[in-house]
Amino acid sequence: MNKEPQERKRIKELEVMVADSIEEAHDTTTLIFFTGNDHLDYKPGHFLTIDPHQFDALGRFTAFLEDLKGRKEPPRAYSMSSSPHEKYLAITIKEERYTSGATKYPPLLSPLLVKRTFRGMRLTVTGFTGPYTLPDDIESQTDHLVHVCAGSGSVPNYSMLKFALANYPKLRHTFIYANKTWDDIIFRDALANLEKQNSGRLSVVHSLTRESETFQYTPSVRKGRITVELIRELIPDTSSAQVYVCGPAVSVHDRNAAKEKGVLPQPKFLESALASLKELGMSKEQITYESYG
Ligand SMILES: Cc1cc2nc3c(=O)[nH]c(=O)nc-3n(C[C@H](O)[C@H](O)[C@H](O)COP(=O)(O)OP(=O)(O)OC[C@H]3O[C@@H](n4cnc5c(N)ncnc54)[C@H](O)[C@@H]3O)c2cc1C
Incomplete structure (x- = not known):
């Protein structure tokens, strides 16, 4: 290209x-x-x-x-x-x-x-x-940036979040972040500090898929994957939000391995998240994504 x-x-x-x-x-x-x-x-x-x-x-x-x-x-x-x-x-x-x-x-x-x-x-x-960046005129497109990430997929979104909090005062953010366990969460303390420092402008919600049975979940730490229901609850007004999605996706190796077995590759985080956003009626123009596959 x-x-x-x-x-x-x-x-x-x-x-x-x-x-x-x-x-x-x-x-x-x-x-x-x-x-x-x-x-x-x-x-x-x-x-x-x-x-x-x-x-x-x-x-x-x-x-x-x-x-x-x-x-x-x-x-x-x-x-x-x-x-x-x-x-x-x-x-x-x-x-x-x-x-x-x-x-x-x-x-x-x-x-x-x-x-x-x-x-x-x-x-x-x-x-x-890389094409996965915030446009300079993001404030004229939306007042709500939604970050949907898993694992190391939080890395570019963390950079965007810090930049936007410092430079785009009209934007508020919802950071929805999937990991296996509480200890797997990258930037956990830094995200909590940003949330405290930017009260009303940033809400961080974790979703944990493999925590122990005794783990104490809270409204900001949910059990399970990022589902349609969770996104619907956190973004009641999907019509004006812009979503940035990043995380593991089906790789070319996964696709080849599935082809050899004569099956379809199992969707990973990115495919599932995009399907959920589509189900919620969000348009392509509202969604930007990066694949770590
Ligand atoms: C745009 C972009 C941004 C990224 N940003 C980050 C980031 O910020 N942080 C981060 O941690 N990661 C990031 N990644 C992922 C990163 O680039 C690497 O893919 C990751 O670190 C794994 O590299 P590796 O050399 O350790 O593993 P690799 O050696 O690449 O192996 C990864 C997997 O692929 C399989 N594999 C490799 N070659 C073949 C083959 N020929 N046939 C079949 N299977 C094969 C391996 O078995 C293994 O399971 C990003 C990826 C992209 C595309």
């Missing part, structure tokens, strides 16, 4: 240094990068890419996977968890799991970024790009 000149100008290689790494959850780390004096021209929701070939520690593993897969390992995309009005550049990575018998290949890059990065480590990132 041909990129706009503005977009081409924005995409460049950056040498960055890990200034800090923050454990957000047992399998999730935020890496804060020192970028020198480079001008960071990105929008909330944009991502950068990281090429696994640059890491000596992955060398043999990358080569072995390339032999098995018969193709070059591509760079992986990571959305910024920082926001352009903040001083630092950050990404937040959730470690992909290998489940024996279920996962075809062990994940390559995310385990290294989550568990084996250290302060002072240097790496090359390429950015910034």
